[in-house]
Amino acid sequence: xxxxxxxxxxxxxxxxxxxxxxxxxxxxxxxxxxxxxxxxxxxxxxxxxxxxxxxxxxxxxxxxxxxxxxxxxxxxxxxxxxxxxxxxxxxxxxxxxxxxxxxxxxxxxxxxxxxxxxxxxxxxxxxxxxxxxxxxxxxxxxxxxxxxxxxxxxxxxxxxxxxxxxxxxxxxxxxxxxxxxxxxxxxxxxxxxxxxxxxxxxxxxxxxxxxxxxxxxxxxxxxxxxxxxxxxxxxxxxxxxxxxxxxxxxxxxxxxxxxxxxxxxxxxxxxxxxxxxxxxxxxxxxxxxxxxxxxxxxxxxxxxxxxxxxxxxxxxxxxxxxxxxxxxxxxxxxxxxxxxxxxxxxxxxxxxxxxxxxxxxxxxxxxxxxxxxxxxxxxxxxxxxxxxxxxxxx
Amino acid sequence: xxxxxxxxxxxxxxxxxxxxxxxxxxxxxxxxxxxxxxxxxxxxxxxxxxxxxxxxxxxxxxxxxxxxxxxxxxxxxxxxxxxxxxxxxxxxxxxxxxxxxxxxxxxxxxxxxxxxxxxxxxxxxxxxxxxxxxxxxxxxxxxxxxxxxxxxxxxxxxxxxxx
Amino acid sequence: xxxxxxxxxxxxxxxxxxxxxxxxxxxxxxxxxxxxxxxxxxxxxxxxxxxxxxxxxxxxxxxxxxxxxxxxxxxxxxxxxxxxxxxxxxxxxxxxxxxxxxxxxxxxxxxxxxxxxxxxxxxxxxxxxxxxxxxxxxxxxxxxxxxxxxxxxxxxxxxxxxxxxxxxxxxxxxxxxxxxxxxxxxxxxxxxxxxxxxxxxxxxxxxxxxxxxxxxxxxxxxxxxxxxxxxxxxxxxxxxxxxxxxxxxxxxxxxxxxxxxxxxxxxxxxxxxxxxxxxxxxxxxxxxxxxxxxxxxxxxxxxxxxxxxxxxxxxxxxxxxxxxxxxxxxxxxxxxx
Numbered sequence: 001x002x003x004x005x006x007x008x009x010x011x012x013x014x015x016x017x018x019x020x021x022x023x024x025x026x027x028x029x030x031x032x033x034x035x036x037x038x039x040x041x042x043x044x045x046x047x048x049x050x051x052x053x054x055x056x057x058x059x060x061x062x063x064x065x066x067x068x069x070x071x072x073x074x075x076x077x078x079x080x081x082x083x084x085x086x087x088x089x090x091x092x093x094x095x096x097x098x099x100x101x102x103x104x105x106x107x108x109x110x111x112x113x114x115x116x117x118x119x120x121x122x123x124x125x126x127x128x129x130x131x132x133x134x135x136x137x138x139x140x141x142x143x144x145x146x147x148x149x150x151x152x153x154x155x156x157x158x159x160x161x162x163x164x165x166x167x168x169x170x171x172x173x174x175x176x177x178x179x180x181x182x183x184x185x186x187x188x189x190x191x192x193x194x195x196x197x198x199x200x201x202x203x204x205x206x207x208x209x210x211x212x213x214x215x216x217x218x219x220x221x222x223x224x225x226x227x228x229x230x231x232x233x234x235x236x237x238x239x240x241x242x243x244x245x246x247x248x249x250x251x252x253x254x255x256x257x258x259x260x261x262x263x264x265x266x267x268x269x270x271x272x273x274x275x276x277x278x279x280x281x282x283x284x285x286x287x288x289x290x291x292x293x294x295x296x297x298x299x300x301x302x303x304x305x306x307x308x309x310x311x312x313x314x315x316x317x318x319x320x321x322x323x324x325x326x327x328x329x330x331x332x333x334x335x336x337x338x339x340x341x342x343x344x345x346x347x348x349x350x351x352x353x354x355x356x357x358x359x360x361x362x363x364x365x366x367x368x369x370x371x372x373x374x375x376x377x378x379x380x381x382x383x384x385x386x387x388x389x390x391x392x393x394x
Numbered sequence: 395x396x397x398x399x400x401x402x403x404x405x406x407x408x409x410x411x412x413x414x415x416x417x418x419x420x421x422x423x424x425x426x427x428x429x430x431x432x433x434x435x436x437x438x439x440x441x442x443x444x445x446x447x448x449x450x451x452x453x454x455x456x457x458x459x460x461x462x463x464x465x466x467x468x469x470x471x472x473x474x475x476x477x478x479x480x481x482x483x484x485x486x487x488x489x490x491x492x493x494x495x496x497x498x499x500x501x502x503x504x505x506x507x508x509x510x511x512x513x514x515x516x517x518x519x520x521x522x523x524x525x526x527x528x529x530x531x532x533x534x535x536x537x538x539x540x541x542x543x544x545x546x547x548x549x550x551x552x553x554x555x556x557x
Numbered sequence: 558x559x560x561x562x563x564x565x566x567x568x569x570x571x572x573x574x575x576x577x578x579x580x581x582x583x584x585x586x587x588x589x590x591x592x593x594x595x596x597x598x599x600x601x602x603x604x605x606x607x608x609x610x611x612x613x614x615x616x617x618x619x620x621x622x623x624x625x626x627x628x629x630x631x632x633x634x635x636x637x638x639x640x641x642x643x644x645x646x647x648x649x650x651x652x653x654x655x656x657x658x659x660x661x662x663x664x665x666x667x668x669x670x671x672x673x674x675x676x677x678x679x680x681x682x683x684x685x686x687x688x689x690x691x692x693x694x695x696x697x698x699x700x701x702x703x704x705x706x707x708x709x710x711x712x713x714x715x716x717x718x719x720x721x722x723x724x725x726x727x728x729x730x731x732x733x734x735x736x737x738x739x740x741x742x743x744x745x746x747x748x749x750x751x752x753x754x755x756x757x758x759x760x761x762x763x764x765x766x767x768x769x770x771x772x773x774x775x776x777x778x779x780x781x782x783x784x785x786x787x788x789x790x791x792x793x794x795x796x797x798x799x800x801x802x803x804x805x806x807x808x809x810x811x812x813x814x815x816x817x818x819x820x821x822x823x824x825x826x827x828x829x830x831x832x833x834x835x836x837x838x839x840x841x842x843x844x845x846x847x848x849x850x851x852x853x854x855x856x857x858x859x860x861x862x863x864x865x866x867x868x869x870x871x872x873x874x875x876x877x878x879x880x881x882x883x884x885x886x887x888x889x890x891x892x893x894x
Contacts, residue, residue: 241502
């Protein structure tokens with residue numbers, strides 16, 4: 001444990017309240033106090049296990065302190081004790097709504113240290129699966145946003161979409177959720193016969209009913225607009241300062257997408273737009289997510305049209321022993337920039353794996369932006385960040 | 395102040411970054427490869443180097459801070475992105491068993507939680523950090539730093555033994 | 558036989574018997590409505606809802622009631638016993654008692670008070686008190702927040718609720734429910750929702766707010782304060798609060814049907830069923846309950862300040878303006894009114 005003098009003084013918790021209660025005369029005269037409240041780890045609508053220590057002045061949040069760690073599964077420590085291919089199921093479970101991106105990031109990082117050539121078909125299939133995973137994650141995110149606003153129906157429509165994609169995934173990878181499909185050197189197995197046609201049919205169907213099922217139900221709704229417009233407004237400077245990536249950054253107007261600006265795999269051959277919005281509030285994040293679903297549909301169509309033939313797994317040799325050094329790779333997961341830093345010492349197991357999950361960093365938004373908003377606004381702001389508790393806790 | 399993202403040829407940018415670092419600080423080692431600029435510095439120089447990166451070179455995004463326990467020293471890697479194709483990696487090695495380094499939260503506010511995580515997992519103390527608490531582990535009664543190599547995962551260790 | 562009936566007609570016995578019938582009706586209605594709510598919700602959400610217990614799930618309310626009776630009634634240690642336990646009763650009784658003045662059929666009113674409407678308004682206010690008792694007696698922060706929100710909401714929405722009734726009262730010339738229904742006779746074009754359309758809409762919205770349903774369920778805000786004022790209740794104490802919510806929803810629907818949709822009046826003269834006109838009353842009430850449920854499962858909920866804005870800045874001015882319009886119309890066109 002560190003000795004006292006080596007820790008810094010003063011923590012966020014001891015800072016005084018802001019707003020009119022900061023004036024001690026008013027406090028004394030009216031006997032005003034703030035309420036300390038816990039939006040505790042057990043909560044039906046908390047996107048997972050998160051404890052928010054709130055200090056409330058009536059309905060206004062004065063201070064918000066997220067306490068994490070309720071789902072910490074020590075993934076980084078476990079990764080140090082497993083052989084390289086065995087770490088992939090571990091990465092699957094980091095962000096359990098968007099599994100393919102997690103596997104992809106790890107595999108790219110290790111492949112930087114390996115001497116293997118990834119066949120083009122494997123690259124294309126990896127991108128295809130990634131985009132399906134993105135749709136699988138974005139549509140339920142919108143459902144969750146609305147569930148927390150109090151509309152109980154769109155989430156069931158969203159999960160119906162997710163179930164359909166999960167059936168496709170089950171046919172391709174064998175699992176509905178923890179795919180373990182992207183392996184070191186390629187993908188586990190080729191697409192089954194007839195799968196591209198099934199995928200094409202599904203994508204056309206999705207494109208046609210995305211508008212009536214989700215957008216018409218949500219976008220014009222007065223109550224939705226009243227609850228989300230102007231809530232959680234972030235400026236682009238603050239977003240970049242806080243290290244936000246993904247939709248929270250793009251909905252403020254900063255154009256940064258790892259697939260576009262640090263391209264990897266098959267994304268170098270794909271033609272798509274980076275969806276940004278200028279408003280920076282929850283409604284903008286909703287529009288960004290719907291836009292990204294549309295771009296994913298566009299990408300999937302392009303991949304399916306030009307799917308190359310060939311093998312799906314490069315030759316990595318029997319034992320995977322990367323060269324000593326560091327492999328750092330980043331991918332665009334549904335929640336932001338996901339980076340993996342693998343440190344290898346030449347043996348069978350990694351020496352150190354560091355997962356840079358976007359949720360951990362994006363959660364800093366709660367500390368900065370929530371004070372000043374009302375208590376019911378915390379949920380839409382979490383809908384803007386769209387965290388998944390497995391990702392922020394690793 | 396709007397967010398200005400760099401433009402132009404990737405290689406000219408990379409060499410400009412390297413030059414910017416070399417001009418202002420004593421760099422122990424450096425490397426330019428592909429889209430990556432790697433500079434190795436001494437631990438005391440890290441805040442200054444990162445200040446240069448932010449202010450002078452316009453590298454806006456701190457992606458992550460990795461700590462590697464080399465059993466005798468700690469190797470920190472600060473990964474910076476200029477959001478348009480270039481990666482800048484600042485590497486430093488802190489000798490000894492009780493690492494201390496200056497905090498970069500004042501330069502890159504996003505480093506707040508990265509440094510909290512580094513403290514929680516490795517015990518790296520960041521001088522000048524406004525709120526250095528643990529992030530994942532229990533806040534009290536837990537005196538260990540789990541990702542150190544000396545912290546063994548043992549299935550026989552009971553819960554009481556940990557706390 | 559005749560003497561038994563005469564005995565039953567004697568005043569105190571008739572009242573008690575009627576009240577027992579009403580209580581039976583209300584409790585069963587609450588139970589049936591839980592089932593109806595779940596089925597309506599399910600079909601809106603593309604699923605089936607309860608369909609296992611009994612034929613097509615019809616015995617689900619019975620199963621629910623058995624479950625609630627056999628559950629432990631947990632009470633927080635520091636909670637104030639009498640307020641905590643009295644709150645569900647204080648919430649349920651007003652919702653049940655107002656049914657005494659609701660006219661079901663031309664000759665079926667338990668107590669045809671000549672100030673029936675005022676009685677209704679007064680009892681609704683007592684319901685608000687029950688809510689505050691529940692939230693305060695639980696001695697927990699979430700409950701307190703829920704209670705504060707509930708108090709603000711219930712009291713704010715009583716104003717548009719009352720103002721929207723004034724037009725109907727002016728047109729009918731009486732505060733008695735039976736008189737209001739009688740003056741809407743002759744076909745659905747005589748029903749008050751046509752000349753009083755803004756008032757009808759206002760009363761409907763205020764009714765949804767008084768019944769604490771989405772989009773006005775912030776006191777029970779499930780997503781942030783998990784049950785709000787009733788978070789500490791479980792077992793039959795919670796069951797009674799639920800029953801009071803459904804009874805109150807049914808009551809608001811019944812009152813809307815009575816005041817604006819003609820109560821037991823048939824839409825066309827030739828469809829008059831005499832003493833069986835309670836069928837028309839039931840149909841109208843059921844339709845309005847269905848719209849309440851439809852709205853609940855479609856819309857998100859309003860935030861507190863937006864809710865207050867809606868109540869004070871939109872509904873109240875609309876009511877006042879239409880009140881003057883009504884009064885003016887009554888003065889200028891005495892033949893019509």
